[in-house]
Amino acid sequence: MREILNDLDRWRRAGTRAAVARVVDVEGSGPRAPGAAMAVSEDGEVVGSVSGGCVEGAVVTEALEIIDSGDRRIVTFGYSDDDAFAVGLTCGGTIHLFIEPLDW
């Protein structure tokens, strides 16, 4: 989360609502270790990353929903070979993200 701290600080100061997604667990091959983080503002600005670009799009959708609902939850992404269009990691691993509003 260190890398996105300045952006989080900027949003907090501006009163911009945002959600933070952090990698909390990785099974098998995963591109980023626990602690990797990305954040999405209510305006749709995105900073940081949680994978090699495989799941960031889906995380934005989840994060915007979480900014609205105020929920906090674990979201899991894994490899899926039965649907070429499903969101997943091409490296074959599974990552668990914790996504929550930046309200703390």
Place this chain on the structure above:
Amino acid sequence: MTIFDELQQAIRAEEPVALATVVDGANVGAKLLVRPDEDPGGTLGDPDLDRVVARDVLGELAAGTSGVRHYGEHGEARERSVSVFVETFAAPPQLLVFGAVDFTGALVRLGKVLGYRTTVCDAREVFATKARFPFADEVVVDWPHRLLERVGADLGPRDAVCVLTHDPKFDVPAVIAALETDVGYLGAMGSRRTTEDRNRRLRGEGVTDQQLERLMAPIGLDLGARTPEETAVSILAEIIAARTDKPAPSLKDADGSIH
């Protein structure tokens, strides 16, 4: 101050800090901020859980690891009703570069990219200036071995010392002082002839062959690096390989021309 403010303040001050967050179970989202030698901030919702997690987090902080730990509602071990994500923010590792030479600027710049706190040290004040090394966190005008007398005890396995002066007057005492520390990586720049000459002088000062094993000289991997930037890549790659204990081809173990 909020937990976020406290976390940010500690990270900016480069003080070790960890953030524990409940990610599953009761009180999802509850947070505990843990720092060595200070009372934790915030709460996970149960005083016993706070106490146990704070203790465990200090261990993770020392190891620099982040991950999920499981507990009972009151911190019981071997129960899994509460999952806590512990994210540690260790102070950045140190890169000490001795010698204010051409290669130093590139090494410091790329070292910053890899997250090191960088210090340039050279006894010659005309060369050791902040203007010449804008990317260095600190520029010290002093003999390197005297700097190590002050900070050597703080060096550990994550840190690195690179001796780039290739003047035996500075290098020999610097290497001897660095060998006294627990620094994880120690390398010295120079041609094969400079390296042989330095090793001979070091032995003359009582350095053993076993101690010389630790000294990576000529410094860097055998990449055929030529420019200061390429050389910096070869040095930092050797530092990574030393940390991960992977068999990368070091110049030290090769024969012939170094570039």
